Amino acid sequence: MNKYILPAEWHTQSCVQLTWPHEDTDWRDYLDDITETFVQIAKAVAHYEPLVIAAKYPERVREVLAESLNDDEMARVSIYECDNNDTWARDHAFITLLPTTDASAPCRLLDFRFNGWGEKFAADKDNRINRTLYDNGVFSGERVDYDDFVLEGGSIESDGRGTVLTTSVCLMAPHRNQPMTQAEVEAVLKERLCARKIVWFDHGQLIGDDTDGHIDTIVRICPDNTLLYVGCDDENDPQYADLKALENQLQQATDADGKPYRLLKLPMPDALYDDGDRLPATYANFLIINGAVIVPTYNQETNDARALELVAEAFPGYDIIGIDSQTIVRQHGSIHCLTMQYPEECRRFRQNVVNV
Template identity: 35%
Template sequence: MIKSIPEWSEQEYLMLSLPHEKSDWKPYLDEILQGYKEFIKAVSEFQKVLLIAPKKSDFAPFENIPNVEFFVCDTNDTWIRDFGAIDILENGCLKALDFTFNAWGNKFQSQLDNAVNSKLFKEKFKEELKKIDLILEGGSIDFNGEGVMLTSSHCLLNENRNSHLNKTQIDEKLKEIFGLKQIIWLENGFIKGDDTDHHIDTLARFITPNTIAHCICEDEKDEHYLPLQEMKKELEETGFNLVELPLPKPLYYENRRLGATYANFVFINNALIVPTYNDEKDKIIIQRLSKALPNRKIIGVDARVFLRQNGSLHCSCQNRFKGPR
């Protein structure tokens, strides 16, 4: 029996791939490393963190943070949510799945990132890693833990991923791989500045088995307003409880609008880390999620620098769950 795992399940590690001098972060490396440091410090109070980087010297800013381990491995980029192994339950034991990563439709170099899992599981975890012949990113899917998956048609059905498969074939394949009874395919919604072809973790996420938190836009003149209204209508038809996450005011870097979204939050043991953007809505979002998740501590972490490379907090990490393997 196969079962998908919701992200609020108990974790052994939160894994992160660090920015480094050979990555696209080089022009503002000190700034993003400070952002990672604040994020990692917040997480390490609750659970272990595993950091991945090409050289031991890359770990220097983090060596005095407790609850942190290190693994040396060459990488192209930092968005381990999309190339990191994805855990499932198979007959009560955790199994790690290694999908093919092609950098969101061959937009960037990805050979090193696509090889991280093999090296990590061989040298660090010393356990079996099951290779799956399918292009899939972790940020494009989200589970409620009871057999339902949430995704975006624009991403999973994009010709730059698995063009040899149609929607029915992909639906059936994912149901088999993750032990699903239902896939919710959202046809609407986007976040300007996201270059992943509409990853679901920028738009709508399960926060309990029966509740979805989703983005909305309150400015009728904003280009997000209508697409997110249409997405909301789709979600209302699912029968799940809904929590609205209004977008912050537009943020720009070098005259380019950045993909600021509160849906890119991160579940960790006993807490939820929420990206913040120095916006008046930061407090509103934290209060709203605190009400929806009364048994978790809700913590805000400034994610503005993360946005410069088109991601946020959830994109930067991957969960390794705790349990028998």
């Protein structure tokens, strides 16, 4: 039995992390709009659990949040000064392992290298956020430096029982971990994530996706061996054949115990464009928190309603919260990409701290 395990996202959480946008990020041209979206996400999270924010301008963030959050929600918000290149916490934040054989053992905060999705974008400041938060006592546990291996949180999904899903199109993409072979990458994943089985998918990269095909944009693990995945029924959509091939792989996939999955197909949002370029809009990029699931929506009444219905089916007893993500997707991501959850075992952090 492994000493540690990568928990499922629905494991009880201590907090969620956001990294806040500012005018020196790529959000500068629509900073007011994305700030409003961040406020909505912050309010939704803080209604259910604590929120940790890494921000270049902490006092400014506090003032903005105080206008929309009530006193109870603000009491759950902690703000730390951290300069940042961008705001995709899912990919630069810690990946946390939990002990399975000794409850008194510390959780492991895995600090992999983030290199801007294969050196596409600057990431030096984002790579320092984990160490800054850790040195300021935000999370309890043992920080493990894995700067020798590139791994983004959005590229893996775990069921909390030893199965990890990922995609070959991302992990084998240029400028990640070459010249390693897929077998060598799998060996590293099994060792460092304490996984029994890595399930690889070779299809499903959305048009406009800067990440080279993160699993959290196309397939998500849910309780009871259920997978929510992105489907496409429009044969005229250029993504149709690739997503159909993904569906075929999903139908053959099994977990570490050899069990097949229950499959629920999310709708494909109607195509969204920015300056003529198609954006990677997806309903799969939802965030699971304590008692709720926060789901991206795109002002598409029929598609949005169907997506929310399917997420509710996969998460009975959870509140389902839709947040308009049309601004987020202009930078080629969505709600899950912007956030990172931490399990309850990482509960030590100081609340309402500014300029730490």
